[in-house]
Amino acid sequence: MSETYEPVIVGFLCNWCSYRAADLAGTARIKYAPNMRSIRVMCSGRVEPQFILKALRNGADGVMIAGCHPGECHYVNGNIKAKRRFVLLKKMLDQLGIEEERVQLLWASASEGIKLAEKVNEMTEALRPLGPLNWDEKVINRNNGYKAAEVLPVLEEA
């Protein structure tokens, strides 16, 4: 492939901090990787594991969850809840064979447009060497793709 692979990142950004950080990055005309598709949520604590799993299954190569710094949550501790889910989800995703670079949690306050832009750049570059996740093709349908000879030593004829 001559074209560079462009990973698709789904970003869940909290309304009060990180979405504003992204806004700030925009108004400040900071240039950063266009790979993240932002979805505004009211709080990082709103992001259910199902959202992340669904994004990964349906074509995202990575998911970024971004919220307010601990202690700065608009709802006091929504971001702490997000962190608890995130730590447990990471453990489960590891069992499911999903690399840890693919799901990241970031704290970015409304003034941290530059930080958000940098993190998106970093994550994009971290995902590039991993290649597309492409779950349906690479994981679900591998049954058919597996070459029998690779897998099963053929039983010697008696």
Add this chain to the structure above:
Amino acid sequence: MTEKPKLAMYWSASCGGCEIAVLNIHEKILTVDEVFDIAFFPCIADFKTKDVEAYPDDHITVCLWNGAIRNSEGEEMAHLLRKKSQFMVAFGSCAYEGCIPALSNLTSKEATFDTVYKNNPSIDNPEGFIPTTSVQVPEGELTIPEFYHTVKSLDQVVDVDYYLPGCPPEPHQIWAVLQVIVGALLEGAPLPPKGSIVGVSDVAVCEECDLEKGEKVISRFYRPYEIVPEAGVCLLEQGIVCMGPATRGGCGALCPEVGIGCRGCYGPMPGVEDQGGKMLSAIASVIGAGDETMEDDELEREIQAVVDTIADPAGTFYRFSMAHSLLQRANVNGKGEAA
């Protein structure tokens, strides 16, 4: 009287508990026998595949299919019985969402074979033989079904009319469902819409559970052997992983009420796609570590310490629903390690 409706029950990757559950409706099984002709039920009567092949299409009124699709035999029979049946019921957790057989979706076919046929203390197989789909012997070729890489639920292979969850489904629920079917056949009563999940309630297991529930703040989770639960108190509150909050009721909360955490066999709540994801959310919300005064490092450390006490999140939260979950299987190499 016109001819009786025909009943079939067949198994693929399952334990046979579903058949026992059907027989567990006790004397009502005689009513089932009065109403139905048994057309195919290898567990209790002698039938062969060729008998089914000889039936005209839609000959069987109701087929109760239990078991996940693990190999080519299961898939072939599912297609055959679908063709010959008017109503295909995914009976029990394996057919509905993969159940225990689908836990092997967390590893690979090769690793499974390795454990089952080679590296196992009770196996003596110095030549390292493992099954192959065909082998030549002096008398000719012998064939066995192909073992698939991924376990599927029934509806991932054929069209399914109704789902009856449970591992196994509770006898009173089986009877209730049979009554609806019989009512429809004999008296023309309406059937539930196609695709319905039947024999369940629409509330979580917690709603049906009588244990006393208070606030849950868990600083350490226990595996079943590590703790003797206090009677009468919510198990999750005591740090025992109980799938009640993320599991559909209908069973009457039998397990938690005898001190065993709900395993989740009735599947996700209505409208929920991924039971494991929901359970992960529920468990994370009761973790009593970390607060808003902490710096990120400390926060992570504290939460990680509690998460470390959950031995196998994927296997626990998806114990019954792996095949039907959003990701469906793990991305692993031939050794069963993360690919």
